[in-house]
Amino acid sequence: MPIHLNYTQATPPSKSLSNPPGFTNAALTKKVIGTSASTAESYAKLKGKRAWELAISPAKSLPMNAFMLYMSGGGVQIFSIGILAMLLLNPIKAVSTINNAFAPYTPSASDSTRSSLLLPKLTYIACNILTLALGVYKCHSMGLLPTGSADWLNFETRGYSPEISL
Amino acid sequence: MRLRILSLLIFSVASVFSLHESDAGVTDWHKPLVGIPLTHSISTSPRFHRIFDHKGTESRVFVATKRNTLASLDPILGTIAWRHVFDEDEHIVHVQAHRELIVSLSGSGTSKLRAHEARTGFLLWETPLHDSFPARLSEPGNTYSDLMFTLDGEDDIIVLSNSRSVRRLDHSNGNVKWEWTPTDQTSLNLHSRIVASRTAIHVIAFAKSFASYTLHVTTIDPLNGKEINTYHIPSSIQNGISHIVIIDRIDNPYIAWAEKGSIKSYDFVTGHITSAKEKNYAEIIDIGLGQQGLFVGIQDNGAAHIFSVGRGQSQGPIKIWEFADSATTPGVSPSIYTGGLDKEGRGYISRVFYSLALQSTNLHLFSPHGAEGKGMVTGFTFPFDTNSHGVIDHVALDVAHPQEYRFISRVVLTTSTGAVQLWQQDSLQWTREESLSEIKAIEFVDLPEKKILHSNVGEAFAQKLQRQVAELQNLPSYIIHFGTRFLTGKYETVSSPSDPNAPVSLYRDTFGFHKLLVLLTSTGKAFGVDTSRGRIVWDRILGISDARGSSLSHPRLLVSKSVWDDSAYPELLVIARDLHKDAIIMNRLDALTGKLIQRSRELQPLTADIYFLPDQNKTILVVDENLKIHIYPNNRATRSAFSDLAPRLHFSLRRGAPSRERIDGFRIDISSLGSHSPTVHRVWSFAPPPSESVQYVVKPPRDPAASFGKALADRSTLYKYLNPHVICVVTKNTDRSHGSVYLIDSVTGATLYQATVSSSRGLQATLIENWLVYTYFSDETNAKGQRIVSVELYEGSTRNEKTSSPDSSSFVYDNVRVTPYQQSFLFPHSVNAVGMTTTKYGISAKDFIVANDKSQIQTFSRRLLDPRRHKNKPSAADAEELLTPYDPVVGDDPRHVLSHSSEVAGIRHIITSPALLESTSLVFAYGLDLFFTRVAPSGTFDVLSVTFNKLQLVLTVLGLAVAILVTRPIVQRQQLRQRWYT
Incomplete structure (x- = not known):
C-alpha cells in the first residue's frame, strides 16, 4: 500500500501516526491560536510604517543630491548634466509610478483603515517635487532656464516703421 | 590674465580665418593706377x-597725374615701374627728366623739390623751397615756375619757384648753392621761365604793359647767383604767358x-x-624740342609750320x-603737334589728327635730318577707337631710326576718357x-544664374523615345563621372582659383562671390568690371569729356532691375546733369x-536727389531743385502707388550755400498729389552751429538686423536702437579746427547723438545698425594722433528697457530715449577711408574696414572696438x-591687413556687398587704386573647410x-549555435 505523505495539514490525518521525534503539537497550536488577531493588526501597522518610510525617502536623499550637485560644479559637462537629468527625471518617473511603488503597502481588503495611504502618497509627491525643485534650482544656477529677456530675444519680432524715409 | 590670453586667442583665430597666404591674388585682386595724366602743360x-x-639703355614713360602721382610706366608691358603718390594737396607743377634723374616740383606755391632715380624711383633727396603758404599765384597749369638742368657738365638744377626765387641746387644732394630773389619786391613782373647759357642765367619775366606783355630779362651769374643786369626785350605778346618757346641751347640760347x-x-x-619771313601766325607751340631748336608755328588758317632757330x-x-593739308578743314579734327627724340637725341615732330572722311587717325612724322638733311615726312594711320576712348588729348612721341628712310614711332596717347595707350606704328601695345x-x-x-534650358516642348512620344535612347549612350560616362565626383569630392571651394585666362562668364557662381561692378568715372565713361579677376567686361562713353571736364556732373547710378526682381537681366539707370x-x-x-537701351534728355530744373519708391515696381522719384517731384515711369500704376505711400514718405536734402550747408527734412504735400508734379513742404531743418558746414551725410545700409538686442551675461538684454531713419551728418568748422558728427532722425530732425572733436583734417564716419564708428586725427596738443571712436546706441536708459525703435513711430517720445555707449581708441596710422562689412542676413559679425596711409586695407572686429570694454578688473x-x-x-x-603686401594707394572709399554665403562679405576699395577682396568676419562657418x-x-x-x-x-x-548547444 502506497503511503502518501501529506504535508499540507498541521495535524496528522489520523492519530495512529505518531508525531516525529521532538515534535510537540502544543508548540504549534499555541502559537497560531494565540496571535492570530494581533498579527494582522501589526502587519497593517508595519505596512503603514513602511509606506511612510517610502514617502519621505526622496527627502532623505535630498542632502546627498544637493551635495552631489554642488560637487558637480556650475559648468555644463557630462557629469553635471547626467546628475541633473537624473535629478529631473527621477521624481517624474517616481510620481508616475506612485501606485506601483505603494502597491506592497496597500492595506488588505479586510482592513478597516483603507484610505490610510493617501497621506503618504501626497507626502511622497511633495518630496519628489522637492527633489525636482532642487534640480530646477540647479538648472537655474547653471543658466539653463530661460528666465532672462535675452533668452527670448530670438523670438522677438518687429514690424515696419509707420514712416518711410527715402 | 587667463581671460586676456583667451580673448587674444579668439581675436587671432578670428583674424586668421580671414587671411591665408595662399589666398593672396586668388580671392583678391589689386589694380594699381597712377591717375589721369596732366596734359595741359608741357x-x-x-x-x-x-x-x-x-x-644699357632703358626707355620709360613718365607721367604726372591729376591724383598727384609721379609714375614711370614700362613702355613694353604698360605696367607701373614705380610711382610716388604725393599728398592730397600737393599738386605736381613741374617734372624734368635728365639722364638718370627725374626732378619734380610740387605743392602749393611750388614748395617741394624732389629728385628720384629714374630707373628705380628711389627718392634721392627732397628740398623744401617755401613754407606751404598759399602760393603767390596759384592756378592750374602754373606757368610761374620753371625747372631746368644746367648743361655745363655739372648737371645742377636751376629752379624758379613761386614766380620769384631762383635757386641752384646740387643734383647729387639737393643742397642750395645760391638763391636769387628780385630786389624789387613790389615788382609786378611775373618771373616765369629761365634760360641758361654758359656765362649767364636769364630769368624771363612778363611785364604787363598796355593790352600785352613785354619780356623782361634778369641776368644772373650762374656761379654765385649775383644779379648781372636787367633789361627789356622790345616785344608785345598778346595771347598769354605760355606762348613763348625757349631754345635752351647752352652755347647760344x-x-x-x-x-x-x-x-x-x-x-x-x-x-x-630777328623775325621770320612768313606772316599771319596765330600762335607758336612749344613741343619740347627747345634743345634742338625746333618749334611749331600755327597760322591763322590752322596751317602748321615747323621752325628752326639758330640753324x-x-x-x-x-x-x-x-605740314601738308594742315590748315583747318571741316572733316579733320584739330591736329596735335608733339616733339620726340630718338636714341641719338635727334628731334622729330609728329602731327596727329583724326580724319572724318577717312574715319581714321593719322600720324605724320617729320624728321628734320631725314633725306640727307632736307627733312622728310613719313606717316601712317592707326585704328584708334574713338567710340570707346573719346578723342586724343595728348601725344608723347618716341622714335627709333634703325636705317635710312625708316622711322618707327611709338606714341603714348592720353585720351579724353582718361585712357593711356601706347601705339607702336599702327599696332596697339x-x-x-x-x-x-x-x-x-x-x-x-548681381549676376543671373546659369540655367540649362532644354526646350523639348511639343515633342511627339516616338521622338522623345528616340532622343532618350540616343541619350542612353552617355549613361556609362555619366555614371563614371558621378562616381568619381562622389568619391573624390571635387567641389567648388571658397578659394577655387579661377583660370586667369578664361573668358569672363557673366553668370553667378555657387557662393555669389562673382558680381559685376559698374563704375562711372569723372570722364563720363562707364565700366563693367567683373569681381573675380578685375577685368573690364564692357565700357561705354556716356558723356562727352573735354578740357572743361566731363559733360556729366553729379551722376547717379541705380540698379533699376536686378536679377532678384524676376528680371532676365539686370538693368542700370544713370541719371546725371549734362x-x-x-x-x-x-x-x-x-x-x-x-x-544703351534708352536715352532720354529733358530740360528741367537740376536734380536735387533721386529715390526709389519702396513698392514692387521700383518707381523712381526725382526731386528737383525747385522741390517738385517727378515720377519715372509716369503711369497710372506708379502714380497710384505714389499717392498711397505719399502720406508716409519723408526725405531730407542738403541745402544752402556751400559754406553754410544744412539739412532740411521734407514731406509731400498731400494737397498737391493730383497735380502733374507734386510739391513738398519742409518739416524740419537741421542747421549746424554757425561756422560749421555739412560735409557729407552717411545713410546706413538697409540691411536686415539678425538680432534686436545684445544679450548680456546675466541674460538681460540691451535692446539695440535700430531706428531705420537715422542718418549720420558730418560737419566741419569753416576754420578747419574741428569737426562734428551728428546722428539725426531723418523723419523728425531730432538729434540723437552729437560729438565735436578737434581735428583739422575732418572726420570719417560709418554707420551700420546701431553702431557708429568715426575716426579723425586729433590735433590736441598733448594727444596728437589718429583716434577711432566706437559708439553703440541702445534703447531706453537701462538694460531690458525696450522702446521698440524699429517699428515705432519717430514721433513717439520713446524714440528719442537713447543711451550711447562710446569708447575711443588710438590708431597708429592716419586713416583715409572707412567701411563696414555687410552680409546677407546680418548674422555674421560686422568688421570695421580701414584704408590707412601706409597703403594697406585693414579690418578690425567689432569685438575689438566694443565700447563696453572697460578698465576695471574683468568680472566673470x-x-x-x-x-x-x-x-x-x-x-x-x-594679421588685420587684408591687402597682404600689395601697396593699395590713395584709397578714398570702401564699399561692401553681401555674397550669397552669409559668412562672407565682398569688399571693394577705390580711390587711386582698385582693390577687391572678400572677408568672413565670423569665419567661414557655412562652408566645408579646405581640409575636409x-x-x-x-x-x-x-x-x-x-x-x-x-x-x-x-x-x-x-x-543559433548558442541556442542549440547551451
Whole structure:
C-alpha cells in the first residue's frame, strides 16, 4: 500500500501516526491560536510604517543630491548634466509610478483603515517635487532656464516703421 | 590674465580665418593706377625718357597725374615701374627728366623739390623751397615756375619757384648753392621761365604793359647767383604767358614768340631780334624740342609750320617745313603737334589728327635730318577707337631710326576718357584705363544664374523615345563621372582659383562671390568690371569729356532691375546733369553688356536727389531743385502707388550755400498729389552751429538686423536702437579746427547723438545698425594722433528697457530715449577711408574696414572696438561675454591687413556687398587704386573647410558597411549555435 505523505495539514490525518521525534503539537497550536488577531493588526501597522518610510525617502536623499550637485560644479559637462537629468527625471518617473511603488503597502481588503495611504502618497509627491525643485534650482544656477529677456530675444519680432524715409 | 590670453586667442583665430597666404591674388585682386595724366602743360605732360647707364639703355614713360602721382610706366608691358603718390594737396607743377634723374616740383606755391632715380624711383633727396603758404599765384597749369638742368657738365638744377626765387641746387644732394630773389619786391613782373647759357642765367619775366606783355630779362651769374643786369626785350605778346618757346641751347640760347602775326626770336648772345619771313601766325607751340631748336608755328588758317632757330648761318627763326593739308578743314579734327627724340637725341615732330572722311587717325612724322638733311615726312594711320576712348588729348612721341628712310614711332596717347595707350606704328601695345582712379558712382550688380534650358516642348512620344535612347549612350560616362565626383569630392571651394585666362562668364557662381561692378568715372565713361579677376567686361562713353571736364556732373547710378526682381537681366539707370546742354539725361543700360537701351534728355530744373519708391515696381522719384517731384515711369500704376505711400514718405536734402550747408527734412504735400508734379513742404531743418558746414551725410545700409538686442551675461538684454531713419551728418568748422558728427532722425530732425572733436583734417564716419564708428586725427596738443571712436546706441536708459525703435513711430517720445555707449581708441596710422562689412542676413559679425596711409586695407572686429570694454578688473560676467579689458591702442597687427603686401594707394572709399554665403562679405576699395577682396568676419562657418577629406569619409562609411555585411551572418550563426548547444 502506497503511503502518501501529506504535508499540507498541521495535524496528522489520523492519530495512529505518531508525531516525529521532538515534535510537540502544543508548540504549534499555541502559537497560531494565540496571535492570530494581533498579527494582522501589526502587519497593517508595519505596512503603514513602511509606506511612510517610502514617502519621505526622496527627502532623505535630498542632502546627498544637493551635495552631489554642488560637487558637480556650475559648468555644463557630462557629469553635471547626467546628475541633473537624473535629478529631473527621477521624481517624474517616481510620481508616475506612485501606485506601483505603494502597491506592497496597500492595506488588505479586510482592513478597516483603507484610505490610510493617501497621506503618504501626497507626502511622497511633495518630496519628489522637492527633489525636482532642487534640480530646477540647479538648472537655474547653471543658466539653463530661460528666465532672462535675452533668452527670448530670438523670438522677438518687429514690424515696419509707420514712416518711410527715402 | 587667463581671460586676456583667451580673448587674444579668439581675436587671432578670428583674424586668421580671414587671411591665408595662399589666398593672396586668388580671392583678391589689386589694380594699381597712377591717375589721369596732366596734359595741359608741357611741363607736366607724359613723356618718353631714355636712361643710359652701365646696364644699357632703358626707355620709360613718365607721367604726372591729376591724383598727384609721379609714375614711370614700362613702355613694353604698360605696367607701373614705380610711382610716388604725393599728398592730397600737393599738386605736381613741374617734372624734368635728365639722364638718370627725374626732378619734380610740387605743392602749393611750388614748395617741394624732389629728385628720384629714374630707373628705380628711389627718392634721392627732397628740398623744401617755401613754407606751404598759399602760393603767390596759384592756378592750374602754373606757368610761374620753371625747372631746368644746367648743361655745363655739372648737371645742377636751376629752379624758379613761386614766380620769384631762383635757386641752384646740387643734383647729387639737393643742397642750395645760391638763391636769387628780385630786389624789387613790389615788382609786378611775373618771373616765369629761365634760360641758361654758359656765362649767364636769364630769368624771363612778363611785364604787363598796355593790352600785352613785354619780356623782361634778369641776368644772373650762374656761379654765385649775383644779379648781372636787367633789361627789356622790345616785344608785345598778346595771347598769354605760355606762348613763348625757349631754345635752351647752352652755347647760344634764344627765346621765340609770336607778335602781331609774325614770329620773332631773341638771341641772348648777340642781343638781336630777328623775325621770320612768313606772316599771319596765330600762335607758336612749344613741343619740347627747345634743345634742338625746333618749334611749331600755327597760322591763322590752322596751317602748321615747323621752325628752326639758330640753324646754319642764320640767326633767326626759319621755316623749314610745312605740314601738308594742315590748315583747318571741316572733316579733320584739330591736329596735335608733339616733339620726340630718338636714341641719338635727334628731334622729330609728329602731327596727329583724326580724319572724318577717312574715319581714321593719322600720324605724320617729320624728321628734320631725314633725306640727307632736307627733312622728310613719313606717316601712317592707326585704328584708334574713338567710340570707346573719346578723342586724343595728348601725344608723347618716341622714335627709333634703325636705317635710312625708316622711322618707327611709338606714341603714348592720353585720351579724353582718361585712357593711356601706347601705339607702336599702327599696332596697339597696351591700354591703361586711368579714369578708374576717379570713380564718381559705383554699384554692385548681381549676376543671373546659369540655367540649362532644354526646350523639348511639343515633342511627339516616338521622338522623345528616340532622343532618350540616343541619350542612353552617355549613361556609362555619366555614371563614371558621378562616381568619381562622389568619391573624390571635387567641389567648388571658397578659394577655387579661377583660370586667369578664361573668358569672363557673366553668370553667378555657387557662393555669389562673382558680381559685376559698374563704375562711372569723372570722364563720363562707364565700366563693367567683373569681381573675380578685375577685368573690364564692357565700357561705354556716356558723356562727352573735354578740357572743361566731363559733360556729366553729379551722376547717379541705380540698379533699376536686378536679377532678384524676376528680371532676365539686370538693368542700370544713370541719371546725371549734362552741363553742355543744361539738361538732365537718363540712360538705361543693360548691366551685363553696357548696351544703351534708352536715352532720354529733358530740360528741367537740376536734380536735387533721386529715390526709389519702396513698392514692387521700383518707381523712381526725382526731386528737383525747385522741390517738385517727378515720377519715372509716369503711369497710372506708379502714380497710384505714389499717392498711397505719399502720406508716409519723408526725405531730407542738403541745402544752402556751400559754406553754410544744412539739412532740411521734407514731406509731400498731400494737397498737391493730383497735380502733374507734386510739391513738398519742409518739416524740419537741421542747421549746424554757425561756422560749421555739412560735409557729407552717411545713410546706413538697409540691411536686415539678425538680432534686436545684445544679450548680456546675466541674460538681460540691451535692446539695440535700430531706428531705420537715422542718418549720420558730418560737419566741419569753416576754420578747419574741428569737426562734428551728428546722428539725426531723418523723419523728425531730432538729434540723437552729437560729438565735436578737434581735428583739422575732418572726420570719417560709418554707420551700420546701431553702431557708429568715426575716426579723425586729433590735433590736441598733448594727444596728437589718429583716434577711432566706437559708439553703440541702445534703447531706453537701462538694460531690458525696450522702446521698440524699429517699428515705432519717430514721433513717439520713446524714440528719442537713447543711451550711447562710446569708447575711443588710438590708431597708429592716419586713416583715409572707412567701411563696414555687410552680409546677407546680418548674422555674421560686422568688421570695421580701414584704408590707412601706409597703403594697406585693414579690418578690425567689432569685438575689438566694443565700447563696453572697460578698465576695471574683468568680472566673470565679462568673461562670459568675451569682453576684454579696455586697451586704448588698436594694435598694428599684420594679421588685420587684408591687402597682404600689395601697396593699395590713395584709397578714398570702401564699399561692401553681401555674397550669397552669409559668412562672407565682398569688399571693394577705390580711390587711386582698385582693390577687391572678400572677408568672413565670423569665419567661414557655412562652408566645408579646405581640409575636409571626403574620400576618407566615404571610405569609412563603405568600410563599416562591408564590416556589417561580413559580420552579420557570422553573428547570426553563432547565436543559433548558442541556442542549440547551451
